[in-house]
Amino acid sequence: MIKVQNLIKTFDEKTVLNDISFEVNDGETLAIVGFSGSGKSTILKIICGLLEEDSGTILTSEGDIAMVFQYSALFDSLNVHDNIIFALRERKELRKLYTEEDLDKIVEEKLKLVGLEGVEDKYPSELSGGMQKRVSFARAIVTNPKTILYDEPTAGLDPISSTLIEDYIVRLKEETHAASIVVTHQMSTIQRTADKVLMLYNGKCVFQGSPQEMCEQGNEYTKQFVTASLTGPMKMLTE
Amino acid sequence: MEQIRAYLKKSATYQLIQILEDGLEDFLTTFGEITIRGLSALKYILTFKINWKEVLEQSARFGVSSLPITISIVSMTSIIVAMQVAGEMVKQGGGNYVGLLVAMLTVRETGIIMSGFAIISMIGSSLASEIATMRVTEQIDAITVLGVDPVRYLFVPRIIAGTLMMPPVMIIASTCGILGGGVASTLVSELSYKAYFSSVWSGLFIYDIKVAIAKAFTYGFTIALISCTCGYIAKGGAKGVGIATTKAVVWSFVAIVFLDLVFSIAFFF
Ligand SMILES: Nc1ncnc2c1ncn2[C@@H]1O[C@H](COP(=O)(O)OP(=O)(O)OP(=O)(O)O)[C@@H](O)[C@H]1O
Ligand SMILES: [Mg+2]
Numbered sequence: 023m024i025k026v027q028n029l030i031k032t033f034d035e036k037t038v039l040n041d042i043s044f045e046v047n048d049g050e051t052l053a054i055v056g057f058s059g060s061g062k063s064t065i066l067k068i069i070c071g072l073l074e075e076d077s078g079t080i081l082t083s084e085g086d087i088a089m090v091f092q093y094s095a096l097f098d099s100l101n102v103h104d105n106i107i108f109a110l111r112e113r114k115e116l117r118k119l120y121t122e123e124d125l126d127k128i129v130e131e132k133l134k135l136v137g138l139e140g141v142e143d144k145y146p147s148e149l150s151g152g153m154q155k156r157v158s159f160a161r162a163i164v165t166n167p168k169t170i171l172y173d174e175p176t177a178g179l180d181p182i183s184s185t186l187i188e189d190y191i192v193r194l195k196e197e198t199h200a201a202s203i204v205v206t207h208q209m210s211t212i213q214r215t216a217d218k219v220l221m222l223y224n225g226k227c228v229f230q231g232s233p234q235e236m237c238e239q240g241n242e243y244t245k246q247f248v249t250a251s252l253t254g255p256m257k258m259l260t261e
Numbered sequence: 262m263e264q265i266r267a268y269l270k271k272s273a274t275y276q277l278i279q280i281l282e283d284g285l286e287d288f289l290t291t292f293g294e295i296t297i298r299g300l301s302a303l304k305y306i307l308t309f310k311i312n313w314k315e316v317l318e319q320s321a322r323f324g325v326s327s328l329p330i331t332i333s334i335v336s337m338t339s340i341i342v343a344m345q346v347a348g349e350m351v352k353q354g355g356g357n358y359v360g361l362l363v364a365m366l367t368v369r370e371t372g373i374i375m376s377g378f379a380i381i382s383m384i385g386s387s388l389a390s391e392i393a394t395m396r397v398t399e400q401i402d403a404i405t406v407l408g409v410d411p412v413r414y415l416f417v418p419r420i421i422a423g424t425l426m427m428p429p430v431m432i433i434a435s436t437c438g439i440l441g442g443g444v445a446s447t448l449v450s451e452l453s454y455k456a457y458f459s460s461v462w463s464g465l466f467i468y469d470i471k472v473a474i475a476k477a478f479t480y481g482f483t484i485a486l487i488s489c490t491c492g493y494i495a496k497g498g499a500k501g502v503g504i505a506t507t508k509a510v511v512w513s514f515v516a517i518v519f520l521d522l523v524f525s526i527a528f529f530f
Pocket of ligand 1: 033034038056057058059060061062063064065092
């Protein structure tokens with residue numbers, strides 16, 4: 023479960039998040055959509071503790087919080103194998119649980135899940151952007167987290183890899199019953215993975231509802247988003 | 262009123278105060294960060310939460326890869342000193358003191374301080390830019406989210422390596438320096454090797470060597486800590502990495518010279 027109430031965050035006098043509230047139950051996925059710079063990544067970073075909120079309350083279930091970073095953030099001094107098992111090797115309470123063979127098996131299994139094989143010994147700089155994204159996906163879920171945050175998990179992927187990741191987000195949710203948030207710009211990702219949608223504009227929440235409501239009823243904001251129209255209440259050039 | 266305010270804001274005094282304020286704030290935050298990270302790294306070190314494999318890798322970086330440059334810089338300093346004084350001292354009948362002077366100067370000051378400078382420019386800068394790059398590409402955020410303390414993962418092995426490798430580097434470099442001074446002295450004056458080295462022995466004091474080793478431990482620790490911290494608090498993109506690297510080098514240089522002053526006052530006066 024993720025529960026966010028009256029979240030406010032300001033960067034140097036610019037209010038990026040202005041009174042945001044939402045709730046994601048276990049086994050549910052929330053999609054957050056909105057313009058570039060509307061504070062989507064900031065919400066995720068506040069939930070996983072990388073940024074401090076100015077005010078508001080954030081509650082998550084006990085257990086690990088995983089995050090798939092927008093730009094992968096793979097460790098470039100480690101190869102794919104070591105990237106994936108980073109948490110298992112570096113965390114004291116997890117280190118004792120696995121032998122080297124276990125770890126190899128985990129890596130192989132996770133890589134297969136994200137549709138990669140035989141890249142264990144490669145370094146991040148030797149992979150394409152989309153492959154890096156998938157490795158970072160594998161790295162994030164290795165500790166069986168109870169809360170999963172995806173920052174644009176399918177951006178920069180070809181449609182087939184996107185579908186693979188989307189299916190996996192759904193499968194993971196069903197298997198682990200985790201609460202997840204997906205930040206995305208893609209309608210396909212919303213439709214395949216999300217149970218709810220939250221739309222941000224200028225620091226405010228302008229829509230909250232199911233993907234179906236978003237497409238069928240919605241309001242002028244969602245209509246503009248769905249049709250990707252230039253005319254509507256949202257203006258690209260907000261200062 | 263508004264116009265006056267705008268005018269005053271452009272005035273040199275206002276701008277100077279602004280610069281001072283920003284500078285002081287930056288100084289205090291950096292100093293605070295270095296202290297806090299240093300303390301939390303010490304906490305891990307004292308409870309032996311150490312990844313020895315990583316320590317070994319970082320030690321190779323500190324000790325082995327920097328050695329050629331460190332040796333060259335320290336040796337050249339000693340050679341320059343010997344060349345400058347040997348001729349004149351032999352002429353004035355002080356030939357017996359050339360070795361003593363070179364040895365004492367190298368052990369007390371130039372050996373350690375020049376090694377420090379070499380390590381700062383080679384290793385300190387690379388530590389800072391490495392960690393700053395990890396910061397601006399969110400790799401440090403990723404470490405945190407994966408439940409690992411970046412101070413334990415990044416700082417501890419580098420600080421241990423810096424602390425442990427600095428003394429051997431300094432000792433090797435200083436030895437080369439004293440030998441180099443001998444070669445230089447015999448080349449520029451009538452001094453014999455034998456005379457030089459017997460006077461070297463009279464200039465080597467156990468006490469000085471102990472202080473030099475204590476300095477080496479301290480400087481190694483300081484350089485690694487400052488460089489890691491400056492990288493860790495980097496902000497922004499490529500420019501931030503550049504700023505962090507410069508900061509690490511400048512802060513380390515000043516810290517080393519300052520500590521050297523403290524050591525000199527504490528142990529030789
Ligand atoms: N550390 C920071 N310091 C100052 N301002 C920041 C910081 N992080 C984000 N911002 C500002 O907060 C706003 C929201 O940023 P955020 O990264 O959350 O946007 P986003 O919705 O994820 O955009 P995108 O779709 O491009 O990823 C931006 O205007 C950005 O300039
Ligand atoms: Mg973002």
